[in-house]
Amino acid sequence: MVDQLPNRGRETEMLKEMGYKGMEDLFADIPADVRFKGDLPLRGPQSEEEIIRDARRLLGSNVAMGSRPSFLGAGLYRNYVPASVFQLVTRGEFLTAYTPYQPEVSQGMLQAMWEFQTLVSELVGLPIANLSLYDGSTAAAEALTCAVRVHNRKASQPNTVYVSALTPPDKLSVMHNYCQGAEIDIRMLSHNEDGTLDLQALEQAAGSCGVYLEQPNPLGVLDEGLTAVKEIVGEHTALIVGVQPISLGVVEAPGHYGADIVVGEGQPLGSPVTGGGPLYGIFACTKPYLRLMPGRIVGRSIDVDGKEAYCLTLSTREQHIRRHRATSNICTNETLIALMGAMHMALLGPDGLRELAQRNMRACQKAKEALSETPGVRLVHDASHFNEFVIEVEGSASACLTYLDDNGIIGGFDLARWYPDKTQHLLVTTTDQTSLADIEALCAQLAMWSKHQEVTA
Amino acid sequence: MSHLFGHNGAENTGYSQPAGLDCASEPSVPKGLMRKQAAQWPRLSEPEMVRHYTWLSKRNFGIDTGFYPLGSCTMKHNPRVNEVIAQLPGIADIHPHQPEHHLQGLLSIYYEMQHMLEVCAGMDQVTLQPVAGAQGEFTAVRCIQEYFRMRGEDQRTKVIVPDSAHGTNPASAAMAGFEIVEIPSRADGRIDLDALAAVADETTAAMMITNPNTLGLFEADISAASDIVHKAGGQMYYDGANFNAILGITSPGLMGFDAVHFNLHKTFSQPHGGGGPGSGPIGVKAHLAPFLPGPLAARREPSAEERSMAVDEHWYHWHEPEHSIGKIQQWHGNAGAVIRCWAYYRRYGNGLTTMSEHAVLNANYLRHAIHREAKTAGVDHLFVDGAETDVAKHEFTLSMQPAKEAMGVSAMDVAKGLLDRGYMAPTVYFPLVVPECMMIEPTETESKDTLDTFAKHFVEVLKTDPETLHAAPVTTPVRRVDEVYAARNLCLRHPFDEA
Numbered sequence: 001m002v003d004q005l006p007n008r009g010r011e012t013e014m015l016k017e018m019g020y021k022g023m024e025d026l027f028a029d030i031p032a033d034v035r036f037k038g039d040l041p042l043r044g045p046q047s048e049e050e051i052i053r054d055a056r057r058l059l060g061s062n063v064a065m066g067s068r069p070s071f072l073g074a075g076l077y078r079n080y081v082p083a084s085v086f087q088l089v090t091r092g093e094f095l096t097a098y099t100p101y102q103p104e105v106s107q108g109m110l111q112a113m114w115e116f117q118t119l120v121s122e123l124v125g126l127p128i129a130n131l132s133l134y135d136g137s138t139a140a141a142e143a144l145t146c147a148v149r150v151h152n153r154k155a156s157q158p159n160t161v162y163v164s165a166l167t168p169p170d171k172l173s174v175m176h177n178y179c180q181g182a183e184i185d186i187r188m189l190s191h192n193e194d195g196t197l198d199l200q201a202l203e204q205a206a207g208s209c210g211v212y213l214e215q216p217n218p219l220g221v222l223d224e225g226l227t228a229v230k231e232i233v234g235e236h237t238a239l240i241v242g243v244q245p246i247s248l249g250v251v252e253a254p255g256h257y258g259a260d261i262v263v264g265e266g267q268p269l270g271s272p273v274t275g276g277g278p279l280y281g282i283f284a285c286t287k288p289y290l291r292l293m294p295g296r297i298v299g300r301s302i303d304v305d306g307k308e309a310y311c312l313t314l315s316t317r318e319q320h321i322r323r324h325r326a327t328s329n330i331c332t333n334e335t336l337i338a339l340m341g342a343m344h345m346a347l348l349g350p351d352g353l354r355e356l357a358q359r360n361m362r363a364c365q366k367a368k369e370a371l372s373e374t375p376g377v378r379l380v381h382d383a384s385h386f387n388e389f390v391i392e393v394e395g396s397a398s399a400c401l402t403y404l405d406d407n408g409i410i411g412g413f414d415l416a417r418w419y420p421d422k423t424q425h426l427l428v429t430t431t432d433q434t435s436l437a438d439i440e441a442l443c444a445q446l447a448m449w450s451k452h453q454e455v456t457a
Numbered sequence: 458m459s460h461l462f463g464h465n466g467a468e469n470t471g472y473s474q475p476a477g478l479d480c481a482s483e484p485s486v487p488k489g490l491m492r493k494q495a496a497q498w499p500r501l502s503e504p505e506m507v508r509h510y511t512w513l514s515k516r517n518f519g520i521d522t523g524f525y526p527l528g529s530c531t532m533k534h535n536p537r538v539n540e541v542i543a544q545l546p547g548i549a550d551i552h553p554h555q556p557e558h559h560l561q562g563l564l565s566i567y568y569e570m571q572h573m574l575e576v577c578a579g580m581d582q583v584t585l586q587p588v589a590g591a592q593g594e595f596t597a598v599r600c601i602q603e604y605f606r607m608r609g610e611d612q613r614t615k616v617i618v619p620d621s622a623h624g625t626n627p628a629s630a631a632m633a634g635f636e637i638v639e640i641p642s643r644a645d646g647r648i649d650l651d652a653l654a655a656v657a658d659e660t661t662a663a664m665m666i667t668n669p670n671t672l673g674l675f676e677a678d679i680s681a682a683s684d685i686v687h688k689a690g691g692q693m694y695y696d697g698a699n700f701n702a703i704l705g706i707t708s709p710g711l712m713g714f715d716a717v718h719f720n721l722h723k724t725f726s727q728p729h730g731g732g733g734p735g736s737g738p739i740g741v742k743a744h745l746a747p748f749l750p751g752p753l754a755a756r757r758e759p760s761a762e763e764r765s766m767a768v769d770e771h772w773y774h775w776h777e778p779e780h781s782i783g784k785i786q787q788w789h790g791n792a793g794a795v796i797r798c799w800a801y802y803r804r805y806g807n808g809l810t811t812m813s814e815h816a817v818l819n820a821n822y823l824r825h826a827i828h829r830e831a832k833t834a835g836v837d838h839l840f841v842d843g844a845e846t847d848v849a850k851h852e853f854t855l856s857m858q859p860a861k862e863a864m865g866v867s868a869m870d871v872a873k874g875l876l877d878r879g880y881m882a883p884t885v886y887f888p889l890v891v892p893e894c895m896m897i898e899p900t901e902t903e904s905k906d907t908l909d910t911f912a913k914h915f916v917e918v919l920k921t922d923p924e925t926l927h928a929a930p931v932t933t934p935v936r937r938v939d940e941v942y943a944a945r946n947l948c949l950r951h952p953f954d955e956a
Contacts, residue, residue, distance in 0.1 A: 002808050004534060005815050006904035014818060014905055018825045026817050026848050027706055029675045034711040036810075040704075041576060045806040048538045055800060058562035059547025061768050066550045075787065076552055082472050084507055090540055092521025093514040097731040098530050102872065102882050103940075104933040108517030109731035112510070115461045118950040122496035128949055132733070134588045137787035173783035177599060181634030215490075224487040252492050274543075275563060276553035276788025277588055278734035296732065301943035304928075308458065309935040313943040319591070319628035320887075324637040329628035332589040332722065332737075336730025346461055347506050349471040350495035358484075362477030365484035384487050405556060413554060436478055 002045050063410075065273070069438035070410040071367075073388050073429025075136065075168065075218075076276065077268040079246065079356075080433055085270060085343045094339060099296075099332075103311040104303075110310035113335065114298040116342040120284055123248050123345070123353075124262040125255025129284040130295035132338040133330060136265030137171040139281030140212060140242055141178035142294040142328055143261045146285075147210030147238035148184050149292045149327070154236045156207030160185045163212040164197065166219060168418050175212075189213070195221040195381040195390075202232050210238035210261075215254060216247060218418075219427065220364070220388035221381055230258025238289070245269050245282065245341075247386045249357025261285045266334075268431075270341035280334035280341060291317065294328030356432060360387055363430035367439050371428070374443045376450020380425060388429040390415065393446065394453035397426045403452070407445050459512045462951045464501035471500060497953055516934040517731070518881055524907055526823075528852045528884035528896025529623070529671060531701045531723035531816075536804065539726065539797040548796050553789040557774050558766050563792065564773030566799045567754035570738075573802055577809065578697075578717050579710015580740030584749040585790045590698060592785055593718030593737030594629035594665070599782045600741060600748035601663050601692045601716065602633055607780065613662035613691065619648060621672065621888040626665040626696060635662060642890050646672040646844035646854075654685050661691035668712065669699045669850035671888040671896070672843055673820065683713025692716060692745075700724045701900070702817055702851035705810025709740075716741045725798035727791075736794035750785050751777040815901035816851040819908060823899045824853045826912035836919045839863060843891035852898035854891050861893050864923045868893040873929040873937065874918035880911060 007014065011023060020026065046054070065078055089095065093108060100106030113131040120129035133139040144161045152158050163175065165188040172186075179186055189205065190198045197213060205211050211233050216222050230239045241254035243264040254262045266280040267273065285293055291314065299313030319326040348356060364385050371377050371391055380390040393400045397414045404411035415425040430439075486492075501509070519525070525532035543549070547562055557564065571583040587593040598616065605613045616630035617638045627637045638661075640652040648666070657664070664686045668676045676682070683693050695709035695717035701724045709717040721727050722735035729735070741749065752775035759772035805812055824842075831837040843854025857868040872882035872895070884896040899908060918926070930936060 002805055002811060004536065004804060005811065005901055006907075007815060007818065007901075010905050011815075011818060014822045018821060023814050023818065026814070026821055029677055029846075029848055030703075030707050031677055031680070034680060034707045036705055036707060036711070040807040040809060042573060042807040042809070043803075045808045046803045048536070048804070051800050051803045052538055052542060054803065055542040055545065055796075056547075058566060058768055059542070059545045059796070061562040061766075062547040062551050063555065063559035064546035064550040065552060065555075066546060070552075072552050072554060074554060078550070082503075084503055086544065088507065088510045088514070091511070091514040093517040093519045094731055095540075095728045096519035096521045096525075096532075096535050097517055098525070098527055098532060098729050098881075099732040101527075101884075102518075102876060103938040104873070104930050104935055105518035105876055105881065106731070107934045108513035108515065111516070112513050113731075114949075115951070118462065119496070119498060121950045122498060134592065135786050135788070137784070138592075168787070170784045170787045174785060174787060177595075177783055177785055178632070181632050183634070222487055222490055224489045227489055248492065248496070250486050250492055252490050253496070256493070272549040273552050274549055275551045275560075275792030277786070277791035278793050279788075297949060299943035300948040301939050301946075303935040303939065304937045307935055309938045311938045311940050311943050313940065313947070313949075319624040321624070322628075323624045324627035324631035326624070326628040326631075329591040329595055329625050329632050330589070331591045331625050332720075332729070332735035333733040335732030335734075336728070337734060339731070343506070343510060346499060346501060346509070347472045347503065348498070349466075349469075349500040350498045351469045351500070352471040352474065353498065354492075354495065355469075355474055359474060359477040361484035361486075362480055365480040365482070366478040369481050384485060384490075401556075410552075410555065410559075417554075432474075432477075434478075439478075 065410060068408050068410060069441045071412040071428045071442060072410045074413040074427055075265060076273045077387060077431050078273055078433050079268050079431050081270060081272060081344060082347055085340050088343055089336060089340050100312060107310060110298050112339055112342060114300060114310050116338050117298060119342055119345045120282055123245060124243065124284045125253030126262055126284040126286055128290055130293060130297050132334040133281035133283050133295050134334060135279040135281045136242060136263065137174040139263035139283045140171060141175045143240045143263050144175055144179055144210055144212060145182055146289055146293050147240060148182060150289055151209040151236050151238060155209050159183055160187060160208040161210040162187050162189050162205040162208055164189050164214060166191055166217055168218055195219050195383055196223045197225045199225050199228060199232065202229060206233050206237060208237050210240055212240045214242040216244060216386040219381065219390050220385040222251060222384040222386055227257040244387060246357050246360055249353035250361060261289060266341050270344035271337050278334055278337050280337040292327055295330055295333060359432040363432060363434040367428060367430045370439050370443045374446050376453065377446050387431060388427055390425050391428055392424050393426060394450045397424050400449050403449050404445055409442055409445055459509045461499050461509060464499040464505055466500040466502065470502045523879050524903060524911055525881040526883050526897045526899050527881055528898040529698055531898060531900055533726055533900040534902035535726050535728040536801060539800045542800050543793050543797050548793060561766060561768045561773055564754045565768050566796060568756055568773055570795055570799050571754055574719055574738055574740055577704050577708060578740045579708035580717060581743040582746035582749060583738055583740040584753055585738045585795050586750045586785060587737040587739060588786050588791045589735040590718055590720040590737040591625040591629055593739045594625055595632055596750060596785050597694055597716040597718055597739045598630050598633045598635065598663060600745050603748045603780065603782050604745055605662055612660055615660045616662055617656055617664040619666060621670055621890050622665060623696060623698060630665065646674055646890060648676050648678055648682055650678055650681055653682055657685050657689035657691060659690060661689050663692040663694045665694040665696060667696035667699050669702050672854050673849040673852035674844055674846050675850055679712045698723060699851060702813055704813040706813055716745055721794055721798040726801040727794040727797050734791055734794055736791045736798065747778050747780040748782055749778045750783060751781050752789060812901055819899045819901055819903055820849050820851050820853055823897065823908045823912065824849055826909055827915050830912045830916040834916045834920060836916055839919050843894055852896060855895045856891050857893035857895060866923050866926055868895050870926040871918055874921055874926050876930040877932045878914045
């Protein structure tokens with residue numbers, strides 16, 4: 001019996017008071033020819049205890065990354081999220097609220113999101129941040145359409161944007177879906193052998209509406225060359241930089257080297273990987289983009305007594321006011337996950353963020369050092385890395401991953417899934433959760449794998 | 458006031474971390490890329506951080522706080538076991554790129570959810586990829602767009618929406634590159650078939666509509682509308698925002714729709730979290746299925762080796778539709794939200810019909826109770842139904858226009874008066890076709906007593922003198938917020954240099 005219905009057993013009483021004979025009277029306006037016949041062909045209801053038992057069985061059969069050495073990242077990162085974040089975010093006042101349309105009773109979330117905007121703004125070095133888009137990919141895609149709205153009139157290459165050729169195909173596909181409606185042409189920017197951006201090839205992007213690059217790039221490389229990009233592309237081309245937010249504890253904020261828009265997957269700050277969602281997309285920008293940017297924004301205001309108060313502002317950009325002329329169709333966003341991010345950021349503070357970034361750097365460095373001494377493994381890029389790096393293995397990377405999996409290790413990401421010709425390349429990801437024992441296990445098994453390959457060869 | 462940026466403790470007052478790994482050589486950032494100035498983040502200890510966010514939470518109103526009759530948003534109770542389930546490592550700590558044999562439990566839940574939504578909506582294939590209702594709309598119109606491109610019907614560049622539609626409908630279609638044709642509703646708030654017939658032609662790609670409509674009325678002419686659009690060669694798109702009214706009673710498929718999105722955060726209780734996350738799966742008829750974004754969960758007979766790892770008699774795997782439009786977000790949808798909604802579905806199973814019956818029962822009862830109390834108190838002349846109807850569905854509208862004319866009391870005044878009595882206000886000024894509109898949706902998880910008490914309080918508000926109402930609310934953490942001031946004096950982040 002379903003236990004979520006307080007008026008079960010009172011139906012007749014309520015219907016009678018309204019002058020109806022039965023529930024059927026309430027549906028008399030639905031024509032017979034569109035009515036369901038019979039019961040829904042679905043399973044019967046379950047009690048809470050049965051549901052949680054099934055959930056534990058089914059979800060328990062999934063392999064949690066934390067249950068074994070895991071080096072899979074490629075855009076999502078397993079970091080530790082402090083316990084207080086989960087405790088606070090499940091407070092019903094946050095968890096069960098809707099969008100703050102009535103600011104007088106939504107001050108808590110509004111202020112928390114205004115603080116989130118400030119935290120993100122400071123993190124990326126830009127004056128304005130919204131209170132989240134769906135994920136890093138949609139934030140990047142909306143940054144491209146935003147750049148075109150802002151720059152199209154003065155651009156010598158109107159309706160054109162350039163993105164790094166390293167951009168993961170799934171993210172690129174999101175960009176295509178978001179850009180095709182406005183007939184925006186997405187062109188590719190090539191990279192050098194060492195993983196850095198080809199600054200000479202970049203010159204072709206000057207005069208376009210926007211350029212999208214990542215720091216660290218999708219292969220984990222920290223690319224100093226990005227600091228030269230804004231000068232090359234010029235003031236009428238938006239420099240959009242995608243970031244891993246934790247890296248900004250040690251890596252320069254893109255706003256300080258010319259970025260006009262910064263986007264990114266917020267997930268590493270505040271949220272577990274959660275099968276890829278819900279996450280939150282970071283979106284920050286400079287002033288010229290403000291009135292054409294997507295997403296909700298909170299402003300500080302006053303109430304009728306002159307008391308400090310917060311409310312949603314600049315709503316005339318949004319779909320519920322501007323309808324088909326809105327800057328984006330986004331309505332529901334990822335506020336609660338952004339709140340988790342804000343809590344994590346608040347708890348870390350500037351020193352904690354630097355320390356966390358350094359721990360991530362150390363795990364990465366340790367893994368690189370250990371793997372560089374592992375037989376049959378070659379580090380592909382001699383560069384500075386954050387979180388992840390590419391190795392070349394003996395034989396096929398895909399078969400190697402299967403071998404590692406058979407031996408209880410989630411070995412990384414097969415780069416052939418992004419770049420079909422890279423059949424021997426694995427993207428190995430470390431985070432603050434990577435232990436020395438994890439790294440040693442990976443190296444030992446990769447050494448075994450190399451040996452197997454030699455024998456077979 | 459508690460201000461996050463007022464906390465400036467000593468260095469390293471925050472969360473303490475274990476030492477990093479020892480390396481042979483120190484890791485380093487390229488010189489020109491080293492961060493020169495740290496972010497101006499606050500420094501606070503865990504006790505201070507916990508107190509700050511607890512203080513903030515007490516200045517926020519959720520379903521747990523009190524009755525939340527926000528029309529169109531389906532603010533039903535969020536069962537707590539769903540939160541416990543969503544934090545299990547088997548969902549919180551899995552990566553979408555793990556191999557299929559690591560994710561059999563997740564895949565089986567995806568499959569079950571796809572199937573359940575297909576059954577409830579009368580559609581042939583569901584994808585759980587879109588992460589919000591608006592993204593579901595966008596995804597579906599993109600599928601429709603590619604369907605017509607493949608058929609060589611590139612001239613279908615227009616999408617029809619009624620003037621009572623949610624703003625996301627025209628925004629989503631415009632984002633996909635469609636031209637929007639808005640048609641007026643009839644005086645009674647229902648679809649105008651003549652107006653529809655006048656605009657449906659060989660340039661029509663789709664019509665987007667919700668049913669029950671945004672006035673909470675069932676569009677009895679929906680089959681005729683479907684016929685008009687289909688005869689013109691267009692597709693019918695169902696906005697599932699109001700799905701809570703009809704589960705197990707009718708379905709978009711039975712009404713003639715080709716595509717539909719679901720708001721799992723409305724109908725299936727994913728908590729809305731102050732604005733998100735959501736989940737916006739879409740379902741389509743077979744002819745649109747090849748265009749869906751993947752991956753979809755599919756299943757087959759397991760091999761002998763797979764059998765030992767299977768969660769039931771099937772082997773579950775990901776599947777990419779043949780002519781997929783590609784990705785609309787990078788990963789596999791909001792898996793965490795899907796899991797919560799799966800747990801919610803399991804609670805009802807085939808009893809989902811009862812859920813919708815109670816949603817409609819409560820809406821009609823509340824409408825009845827408000828009229829009853831108003832009559833008793835002699836204030837029934839201060840409002841009228843937003844649309845004339847015998848029965849409403851899961852929500853109903855009232856127009857405060859008479860109160861406005863008689864005593865200068867607006868829908869917003871009434872809303873603020875309700876805040877003072879401990880309620881979340883209904884949706885106001887939407888749909889735009891009802892003057893001084895209040896849109897009220899109680900949901901099935903409110904008791905008769907709550908509805909009776911709310912009706913009494915609603916009438917009390919109407920009896921309040923206009924001056925008091927203009928000044929409301931007075932019991933809330935702040936009084937009426939000056940939105941014009943916010944827009945004219947933009948302050949979008951903490952001003953660090955302010956005294």
